[in-house]
Amino acid sequence: MIPEQMRRESSNEARGGVRMKKVALTGAHASAEAMKQINPDVVPVYPITPQTPMMEKFCYFKAEGEVDTEVVLVESEHSVMSVAVGASAAGARVMTASSSQGISLMNEVLSVASGSRLPILMNVVNRAVSAPLNIHCDQCSTMSVRDLGWVQLFAETSQEAYDLTLIGMKLAEAMKNPVMVCQDGFITSHCVEILEILEQEKARKYVGDYNPKNKLLDVNNPMTFGAWQMPSHYMDTKIEQQKALMDAFKEYPKAAKEYEAVSKRSYGFLEEYKMKDAEAVIVTTGSAAGTTKAVIDRMRDKGKKVGLLKIVLMRPFPYNEIANVLSKAKAACILDRAVAFGGNAPLYGDVMQACYSLNKKPKISGSVFGLGGRELYEEQIEKIFNDLLAGKNTEEYVK
Amino acid sequence: MEKGIFEIIIHGRAGQGAKSMAQIIAEAAMAKGKYMQTFPSYGAEKTGAPMLAYVRISSKPITTHAPVTKADAVVIIDPTLVDTVNVKDFIKEKAVVLVNSPKNTEEIKSKLKCSQNIYAIDATGMADRILKSNHPNMPMLGAFVKATGVVEMQEVLGHLVCIFAHKMSKEMLDKNITAVKEGYNTIK
16 A cells, blocks of 8 residues: 555656765754765764764664764763774774764863864764753854864755765865864754765765874884974974864865765855845855845845855855955845854954955944844844845844 | 745644654655755753644745744644644635644634634544554644645655654554544545
């Protein structure tokens, strides 16, 4: 009576000569699928909402024998990142995931990972930080660790969460630097959407084998990891680290281009949506970009010249590219799903700096929205665009 | 479908299967080549707390991540939520409203203070009888299929099997299918 062939992961479609499987997955499960396809050597885990379904799914893949990863269950996120650092230094390919308080707890080890140039990939599901206790989405915790030397990529959809996990892994290993792939808690992580995934062999071939040059377990070439450095050397190491992180500007386009060849989907530092003649622009990141696109489509139908600049690469920050895009706009509103207490909101501050050198600057205002899962409605975005078009400042908080 | 998009709000209590119901509807639409999106909205993250599930079905790609504010269909899975959910603020003009209640449709209409396509279904009674559990989502799913016509029974049952096959016995799965079909048949 019920057709056996009615599988949830059903249709194989040919697209531009590329065989692609269409599936319905949440953002969290899409990332877990990418992790399964990568089949990392070591994955230390500790549960935290809203990341939990991602690792739950990955552990299911492990239990089903679909990956041969060493899954290490530890007692806290501090230990998660410590295991990740140890395993990565040993020469393993390492992935993990976390959120919010978990990111806070592993904070000190995040700098150890980046300072040791270990190519760990961590999927971050953006969630508010206590207090008050809140499990819902905002980007405060993710933004609070943006200066610790990790590459940060932000996904808008399940599709992007999947794609950027694959790209991020390749990028981390090409740069010898850890990468965070961030998606919005619940809004993306728990939203079922249609996406296309690569065939497993293609995904694995794209990421490739991992053969690190330097590894702790190479007994024929003993070397020091986690060195102590005196003032005579420490600063030079940090300067080298800063330069190395900037390699993302070279290596990310390479990884993205290779990915485009196998997937037909392209990724840049930024995504420009209807920006060609846009007078009023919203700059944002994550899931809010999608809602903004829906508003833009409607307003464009009425002849309003509005556009979106979405930040995909948050660290290192593409200052020049952003300034270049915004130089043509009349007014821009920077929409932050985060606050930086005592200062400008993270994205707003960065975009203002990017535009400082422009001779002809757009009128820039910043609005904070969506803290702790506060909904963002299309009407609120439309009001921001209308304010921008009327030459008005946007409101400090979208409530 | 108005403007090519059909939007659904499902009110339930965590644990009653609002999310599963939403996912089955969405994937049944996907099987017919539609674009879809479904996401839950939790309050407190605990069993029994009121929660929502949203579904969008469209002939065009869906980019918005905003909650649904005006629905084409509202489903109230838990009978007690009729007293707290202000349905008439969240529906489009010709919306279909399905309420799990042992009361008759006229009583529900006057309670909700709106006269749209409202149907009262005693889903808790049916679930109790067929499934011996508090899963009124199954009869409500069947009623939804018949009342809206936005997805088809064959796809719905197919995806129900996909989602539940590894979670329950064949016998329990068959009972769930029976519950969906009974819900379907209550809508005349």
